[in-house]
Amino acid sequence: MKARSPARPRKSGCLFVLPYVVLLGAIGIYPAGYVVYMALTSLSAHFTGLSNFIDATHNAEFVPAFENIIKFLGIWLTTLVVFVVGLSLMLHSLHGRVGAAFRFVLYLPAALAGSASVMLWLFMLQPGKSPWGFVLSWLGYHSLGDSLAPAHLPVIFALIAFWSGAGSWIVVMHGALATIPDEVLESARLDGAGAWRTAVHIKLPLIKKWIAYMVIGAFAAGSQLFAEPQLISEATGGLANQAWSPNQLAIFLAFHYDYFNYAAAISVDLLVVAVICAAVILLRTGLFDVGH
Amino acid sequence: MLSFAARRTWTGQVVMYVLLAVFAAFFALPIIWLVFEAIGVHLAPIAHNLGLWLFNSTLYSAAGAAIALATGIPAGYAIATHEFPGRRVLLILTMLVMLIPTSALVLPLFLEANEVHQLTSPFALIVPYGLYPFGVYLSYLYFHTERFHVLLQTARTDGCNEWQVFRHIALPLAKPVAALIVFLNIVASWTNFFLPWVMYWSTDTTNRYPLPLGIALQLFGGETSGEYLGVVQLHTTSPPSAIAFLLLATLAPVVVVLVLARRWIGSGQFQSVFR
Numbered sequence A: 001m002k003a004r005s006p007a008r009p010r011k012s013g014c015l016f017v018l019p020y021v022v023l024l025g026a027i028g029i030y031p032a033g034y035v036v037y038m039a040l041t042s043l044s045a046h047f048t049g050l051s052n053f054i055d056a057t058h059n060a061e062f063v064p065a066f067e068n069i070i071k072f073l074g075i076w077l078t079t080l081v082v083f084v085v086g087l088s089l090m091l092h093s094l095h096g097r098v099g100a101a102f103r104f105v106l107y108l109p110a111a112l113a114g115s116a117s118v119m120l121w122l123f124m125l126q127p128g129k130s131p132w133g134f135v136l137s138w139l140g141y142h143s144l145g146d147s148l149a150p151a152h153l154p155v156i157f158a159l160i161a162f163w164s165g166a167g168s169w170i171v172v173m174h175g176a177l178a179t180i181p182d183e184v185l186e187s188a189r190l191d192g193a194g195a196w197r198t199a200v201h202i203k204l205p206l207i208k209k210w211i212a213y214m215v216i217g218a219f220a221a222g223s224q225l226f227a228e229p230q231l232i233s234e235a236t237g238g239l240a241n242q243a244w245s246p247n248q249l250a251i252f253l254a255f256h257y258d259y260f261n262y263a264a265a266i267s268v269d270l271l272v273v274a275v276i277c278a279a280v281i282l283l284r285t286g287l288f289d290v291g292h
Numbered sequence B: 001m002l003s004f005a006a007r008r009t010w011t012g013q014v015v016m017y018v019l020l021a022v023f024a025a026f027f028a029l030p031i032i033w034l035v036f037e038a039i040g041v042h043l044a045p046i047a048h049n050l051g052l053w054l055f056n057s058t059l060y061s062a063a064g065a066a067i068a069l070a071t072g073i074p075a076g077y078a079i080a081t082h083e084f085p086g087r088r089v090l091l092i093l094t095m096l097v098m099l100i101p102t103s104a105l106v107l108p109l110f111l112e113a114n115e116v117h118q119l120t121s122p123f124a125l126i127v128p129y130g131l132y133p134f135g136v137y138l139s140y141l142y143f144h145t146e147r148f149h150v151l152l153q154t155a156r157t158d159g160c161n162e163w164q165v166f167r168h169i170a171l172p173l174a175k176p177v178a179a180l181i182v183f184l185n186i187v188a189s190w191t192n193f194f195l196p197w198v199m200y201w202s203t204d205t206t207n208r209y210p211l212p213l214g215i216a217l218q219l220f221g222g223e224t225s226g227e228y229l230g231v232v233q234l235h236t237t238s239p240p241s242a243i244a245f246l247l248l249a250t251l252a253p254v255v256v257v258l259v260l261a262r263r264w265i266g267s268g269q270f271q272s273v274f275r
Helices: A011-039 A051-057 A062-092 A096-112 A115-124 A133-138 A150-178 A182-190 A195-206 A208-222 A227-235 A246-257 A260-284 B004-038 B044-081 B087-099 B102-115 B123-130 B133-143 B146-157 B162-173 B175-190 B194-203 B211-220 B240-265 B269-274
Strands: none
Touching: A011 A260, A011 B044, A011 B087, A011 B102, A011 B123, A011 B133, A011 B162, A051 A062, A051 A260, A062 A096, A062 A150, A062 A195, A062 A208, A062 A246, A062 B004, A096 A115, A096 A150, A096 B004, A096 B175, A096 B240, A115 A150, A115 A227, A115 B004, A115 B211, A115 B240, A150 A195, A150 A208, A150 A227, A150 B004, A182 A195, A195 A208, A195 B004, A208 A260, A227 A246, A227 B194, A227 B211, A246 A260, A246 B102, A260 B087, A260 B102, B004 B240, B044 B087, B044 B123, B044 B133, B044 B146, B044 B162, B044 B175, B044 B211, B044 B240, B087 B133, B102 B123, B102 B194, B123 B175, B123 B194, B133 B175, B146 B162, B175 B240, B194 B211, B211 B240
């Protein structure tokens, strides 16, 4: 239903987009350009090429921070793909009202994203307070320190991110599944395909693009992890490293040492990852209407 | 006796409902726990701060959403219905920025706010919340239909100027997409922790905190006990019941906005794709 009208005035078009263009420039383009400039210069504003990028990698926390984030991403993306796709397909086979009620319950934690979910999960992981105390004691955890042992952190962060983030993706998948025409599902049923075969052989291939979008989008968002490790570090008096994730490391260098140029270099590293992911989604999944 | 196929379907159904029940418990139990924990809370010690943070959060989110609407609806409308230089570049740039996680721009925005001496100003939050490229894209999709173009041409033929067309035809029809933009934008700003943290945290301006920073403060003030790993226990500035109440106060407005937005977004094709 795309249209192209013959007469489309130019001047008024510019006026309508002007406030947005100013905002996009001031809040999107300018800061991105400024951080690149800072990453390429020294404190005294001399051009230093890539030396900030190279020096930042020599920081003792640099490699561990990226190792941590990769472990987290591996766990998080796997759980997202398996459970979000699985749950979405199951909910799609339910009747309208029941499915909608389930989606509402699964979406609700999104309202507590960020620091609220971390706070809540600290209680959930505190033996003696948690409604899942029996699970914690079965695992042999007797204190918050046991639950939050450094080796557990990637799993814990993935758990919190999944709890508050999965619902939104399930809503997106629901939107994708809703675009499958009824005739397709009806003919599958007439051909004798059961619920399982319909889900795996008909629905799954039709939402493949959306799954790709979720994986790349979640990778980009997950690589920015900040709130979870930061708050858990503060809650446990530094048990979790203050520079656990790359974003934390950048902030740590900027706030504690005034190493703004190194911080900018790490920020640019992360921004490049985000831009590449966005470009891949835009150009490869074909989900977005890029005009014509 | 059930046939093999019927028995298999039946087992499949049971497995599915058990799995769904387990996941529903996983998602809902922490929130149910909050409700029970908050019963009988003594609000006096945190009432002042809670009111303040709730007010700040509401102000930042509402002002951000107002800017997102005022800039996003006309921009999406113009990209969909007008021809102007740089139209396609603007559309692609908008989609690129909308797909970049907002947290990727937090440190850059901090450096910018620092440079223009706006670090602890409410504008350091409100203006970034107002940039909402996804809203522009939604508005573009909404107005980019054959039916709407025909309507516009009719209005122009009848002698409406461009402003009148926008004001009297497009705006009244934009209600569903406006509701969607407001809802998505508010949920994003309401739960944002990273941006307010870099703008306000180090400066100790607790009276300007939004709720997410107020929640974080509950962890910061209390010394967590335990000399070594094995005995670390959670200690918070306020008692757990007060924190549970604080979290419910964070949750409740989003549910209200969700219910209101669903009514405004209405039904139809648009809703089924984006809800």
